[in-house]
Amino acid sequence: MSIADWLSQRESRRYTKAGAEAAGGSNDVPDGVWVKCDECKRTLYEGELVESGRVCRYCGHHLALTAPERIELLSDEGSFVEFDAELVSCDPLGFVAVKSYNESLEKAREKSDLPEAIVTGRATIGGMPVILGVMDFRFIGASMGSVVGEKVARAFEAATEDSLPIVLVTASGGARMQEGMLSLMQMAKTSAAAQRHAEARLPYVSVLTNPTYGGVTASFAVLADVIVAEPGAIIGFAGPRIIEQTIRQKLPKGFRTAEYMLNHGMIDEVVPRAALSEHLGLLLAYLSGATAVAGGGAE
Amino acid sequence: MTRRKYVMDFERPLIELEEKLAELQRLDLSGNPELLEEVNALAAEVEHLKVDTYQHLSPWDRVQIARHPERPKTQHYVEALFEDVVELHGDRAYGDDEAIFAGLANLSGRRVAVLGHRKGTNTKENIRRNFGSPHPEGFRKAMRVIRLADKFRLPIVSFLDTAGAFPGIEAEERGQAWAIAESLSLLSAVKVPVVVVGIGEGGSGGALAIGFGDRLIMLENAYYSVISPESCASILYRDAAEAQTAAGCLKMTAPDLVDLGLVDQVIPEPLGGAHVDSATVMAAVGDAVSTALDALSGIDPQELVDARYERLRSIGEWCTIDEG
Numbered sequence: 001m002s003i004a005d006w007l008s009q010r011e012s013r014r015y016t017k018a019g020a021e022a023a024g025g026s027n028d029v030p031d032g033v034w035v036k037c038d039e040c041k042r043t044l045y046e047g048e049l050v051e052s053g054r055v056c057r058y059c060g061h062h063l064a065l066t067a068p069e070r071i072e073l074l075s076d077e078g079s080f081v082e083f084d085a086e087l088v089s090c091d092p093l094g095f096v097a098v099k100s101y102n103e104s105l106e107k108a109r110e111k112s113d114l115p116e117a118i119v120t121g122r123a124t125i126g127g128m129p130v131i132l133g134v135m136d137f138r139f140i141g142a143s144m145g146s147v148v149g150e151k152v153a154r155a156f157e158a159a160t161e162d163s164l165p166i167v168l169v170t171a172s173g174g175a176r177m178q179e180g181m182l183s184l185m186q187m188a189k190t191s192a193a194a195q196r197h198a199e200a201r202l203p204y205v206s207v208l209t210n211p212t213y214g215g216v217t218a219s220f221a222v223l224a225d226v227i228v229a230e231p232g233a234i235i236g237f238a239g240p241r242i243i244e245q246t247i248r249q250k251l252p253k254g255f256r257t258a259e260y261m262l263n264h265g266m267i268d269e270v271v272p273r274a275a276l277s278e279h280l281g282l283l284l285a286y287l288s289g290a291t292a293v294a295g296g297g298a299e
Numbered sequence: 300m301t302r303r304k305y306v307m308d309f310e311r312p313l314i315e316l317e318e319k320l321a322e323l324q325r326l327d328l329s330g331n332p333e334l335l336e337e338v339n340a341l342a343a344e345v346e347h348l349k350v351d352t353y354q355h356l357s358p359w360d361r362v363q364i365a366r367h368p369e370r371p372k373t374q375h376y377v378e379a380l381f382e383d384v385v386e387l388h389g390d391r392a393y394g395d396d397e398a399i400f401a402g403l404a405n406l407s408g409r410r411v412a413v414l415g416h417r418k419g420t421n422t423k424e425n426i427r428r429n430f431g432s433p434h435p436e437g438f439r440k441a442m443r444v445i446r447l448a449d450k451f452r453l454p455i456v457s458f459l460d461t462a463g464a465f466p467g468i469e470a471e472e473r474g475q476a477w478a479i480a481e482s483l484s485l486l487s488a489v490k491v492p493v494v495v496v497g498i499g500e501g502g503s504g505g506a507l508a509i510g511f512g513d514r515l516i517m518l519e520n521a522y523y524s525v526i527s528p529e530s531c532a533s534i535l536y537r538d539a540a541e542a543q544t545a546a547g548c549l550k551m552t553a554p555d556l557v558d559l560g561l562v563d564q565v566i567p568e569p570l571g572g573a574h575v576d577s578a579t580v581m582a583a584v585g586d587a588v589s590t591a592l593d594a595l596s597g598i599d600p601q602e603l604v605d606a607r608y609e610r611l612r613s614i615g616e617w618c619t620i621d622e623g
Contacts, residue, residue: 092616146615192487217476238466
């Protein structure tokens with residue numbers, strides 16, 4: 001399927017409730033089927049999982065959400081308007097390993113029904129206008145290449161331009177290897193855009209979800225005014241295998257979970273999914289002081 | 300001929316031939332014109348092979364050269380190019396990471412701040428310097444000196460030579476990712492010229508943390524990559540031995556990065572690599588840095604920062620598709 005065909009088939013009502021359900025849960029199981037919790041391995045009813053925001057009723061484990069599911073959970077109903085959906089990855093290096101990058105991209109688009117690993121747009125949260133960006137781990141591990149970097153930078157610029165707060169929900173394996181140095185440089189690009197937004201005294205809240213690694217953690221994800229994480233989310237720089245190979249020992253239990261990083265002073269708070277949307281509203285209200293006083297025209 | 304201490308895989312056939320030739324040349328062949336002729340022919344062959352070996356370097360060969368233990372390192376550049384060097388220590392929070400050099404120095408009459416990844420020249424030094432792989436406190440020391448340079452209007456010269464930020468338990472606990480991210484946002488906004496020189500390894504986020512600015516100069520055999528070829532191979536091929544292949548796929552050599560529009564200038568190295576003639580290579584780096592600083596020195600600070608932002612903003616390639 002060509003990119004153009006795929007895009008034309010894409011359902012425009014993805015961000016309504018019906019659309020989100022049509023896009024399917026993270027476990028690729030149709031409605032009415034039983035799903036196993038990744039953590040406690042107990043069986044959960046899919047219909048119930050949709051109701052609970054995909055949180056296990058037995059152990060409280062937060063299962064992965066797709067970007068459309070997350071947007072629906074966080075933003076006021078019907079408020080989300082996507083931008084930059086027309087940006088899609090090409091293959092700047094002609095990268096072919098076991099399979100070609102183009103093949104990986106095509107598979108990722110089919111699997112996720114998304115054009116890239118992040119969805120960005122305008123929304124309201126608790127009635128407050130924001131720029132919202134959500135990463136989707138199904139798309140090549142939500143790795144950051146040129147398009148993800150560009151969409152994040154544009155999201156910060158849109159927020160700066162319109163004096164808006166920005167909320168970014170991260171999940172990522174890190175920089176996208178298949179675009180080489182172009183990917184690495186997206187770390188600097190997104191950090192620079194975040195810096196400009198910060199200089200305008202505008203609020204930025206990041207929500208780190210499972211897992212957030214590598215070049216995304218080491219750039220825009222942790223540059224927020226307030227860093228929130230979901231319970232149990234793994235947050236780190238290097239991949240676990242790389243660390244074990246380097247130091248030649250097993251990693252301690254619970255290493256780099258949100259709770260572990262909280263204890264080490266690296267994040268502000270761990271907020272359960274059910275309380276997340278309301279909590280973001282509260283945070284943004286606290287952080288909007290400068291914007292309100294300056295009438296949005298900081299600098 | 301002195302025996303080389305360290306031989307890279309790809310040059311082994313050449314070195315072996317060179318040693319054989321040297322042995323033959325030590326013999327007195329004045330009474331054996333036929334053998335003398337053969338030795339001379341062999342000498343010509345060696346010369347030919349030498350050019351052939353070093354002029355057609357694969358990306359993996361260049362990685363070997365970039366990692367060569369005798370390759371000039373940050374401290375050698377600091378010694379050779381700068382005067383009145385004052386090294387500054389510590390991050391004021393945790394410790395002093397010797398894997399990062401930071402200091403103030405005089406580059407042919409111009410006062411600058413100098414940063415660099417610092418590998419050791421021997422095992423003892425390498426253990427102290429963690430083989431040039433910084434912990435968060437190393438990047439935080441660099442940030443402290445970047446702020447100092449900004450405050451006192453000193454241009455920044457940064458030398459890149461690291462396999463990457465250290466992937467260890469304590470590094471994670473102390474916020475390796477946080478240190479890198481904060482360094483990136485800081486560096487993007489400093490109102491002084493930033494000239495970066497890739498002298499050896501440019502390993503991922505650990506290199507990038509002090510590795511972008513207004514000019515990027517690279518030595519011919521230096522590399523700069525999103526991931527080490529070994530890690531890339533173990534992820535994509537489940538086999539670190541495929542690192543040679545990965546090094547090609549990643550487009551990480553200086554010439555590749557010129558093609559991608561990321562590198563401003565490549566400094567040629569002598570046949571065999573910078574370590575063959577360190578003094579000449581270091582002098583060329585000094586000239587290139589001075590020329591870059593000359594060009595940047597007259598620019599209004601805000602214009603400089605805006606131009607740096609535009610430089611970053613222009614990086615990336617994608618397609619645009621009309622929806623619907």
